[in-house]
Amino acid sequence: MTEIIRDETGTQRTLGYVLEIGHADGGARCHLDVGEEHANRHGVLHGGIATAILDNAMGATSSLSVDPRGREPFMTITMSTQFLAPALTGKRVTARGRITGGGRSLLFVEGELVDEDDRLIATATGVFKRARRGQDGVA
Amino acid sequence: MTEIIRDETGTQRTLGYVLEIGHADGGARCHLDVGEEHANRHGVLHGGIATAILDNAMGATSSLSVDPRGREPFMTITMSTQFLAPALTGKRVTARGRITGGGRSLLFVEGELVDEDDRLIATATGVFKRARRGQDGVA
Amino acid sequence: MTEIIRDETGTQRTLGYVLEIGHADGGARCHLDVGEEHANRHGVLHGGIATAILDNAMGATSSLSVDPRGREPFMTITMSTQFLAPALTGKRVTARGRITGGGRSLLFVEGELVDEDDRLIATATGVFKRARRGQDGVA
């Protein structure tokens, strides 16, 4: 059964996306209703915000791979995003993560962002690292 | 002489960063005072917001390379970001862009994000494409 | 019907991979029998050679998208590769490309490299640009 997580972090409250976990495929989803407050100069979804929700979906997917509640913290080490098509305001977009490989410490994760018409907006790949308590660096 | 641009886009208003242009090196800057509203689960600057301001600084740098007012629109084609160190809330961070190559249509741009103590937080590389009027795709 | 292309370029002769086109899915394949001559310090397939055959499969896939003979030249603009697992000498590895988006000038392409046991060795994303005659730069 899926569960919706809202307003967990400052960024989530600022951007207004929701996180959805509990899918059988293990992939977390982030949903965002694209409004003017997410637009860039071209009047479409800002690439940075697209990246933010991809990052969130991919990080939460990393966490779900070791913790069914998705609470185990992972840090983004590197992320590469391809911007395939503009996402229009007024549409809902959804980012989804998928683990492609890795081991105890590092995970390789793919993400894709689609709009409500299932148009592919962006794809991403990232490396995520399991955070250890007391660690303040990323590497 | 440098000039500050505020509140130009929805994303800029939502995230609260300012854009600074007019530096002799041609590189645009984006400044953000990191607050709780920009934090991730670890209580530090969210990687997606770090990416958003890097993207903005790099896109504005692209625009400045052909237009001193920085208004000529460029679209982000692809962007790769490395997260080197966490940026703490309460600190100001600054993203700066630098053109490394390209031609009439595509530009290769580097970015770096530092905090007010000049600690390197993230680096990025991206490809930006000059937008043509009437074009609705990115490629 | 699939077709094998051998020894077309200096790099292909040097590295010894073969290119296979004509698959119904439109994706070109590159096959390499990994030998000591492709090994790195760890005695496994060198990441650079993994990247070379991924690049070739992705570039040829770009070409096939506009020319069934796969002769139309495309240039690699940017490429990001994730190294998931080592590829052992004595194994055959296969890289395959897949178009994810793009338009008349730029294509977004994904690649994956698997070994003969279908183990995922590396994944890649890239942006490819259709080459125009007489152009000597990449952008």
Add this chain to the structure above:
Amino acid sequence: MTEIIRDETGTQRTLGYVLEIGHADGGARCHLDVGEEHANRHGVLHGGIATAILDNAMGATSSLSVDPRGREPFMTITMSTQFLAPALTGKRVTARGRITGGGRSLLFVEGELVDEDDRLIATATGVFKRARRGQDGVA
């Protein structure tokens, strides 16, 4: 005093580049005399071979950061390359690495590839992981 390392690995013998260590800046160099055997369909340096020598220079730079002889093994986790300009056959190209951040386990490294006229051919960023004995995966 700098030292030249030749023919250390199968890949090095196949591609014919040399590795140079001992520079005061800590950055390893790889030099390659670009010939027809390194050319792609366009008759210029193959992007995969450009990536291979960038990868080597960056990996050796990682190793030099903990071992002055540059023997400590590091594995490439992810690498992103931007292809700015073609490298012509008959020219010598040089790749150089530079550490930008990291810690005990992971290093963030930048690379650049220039030709003998100091023209920037390609830039790269990568994440490298210190290899532990007995480990057979990459993460």
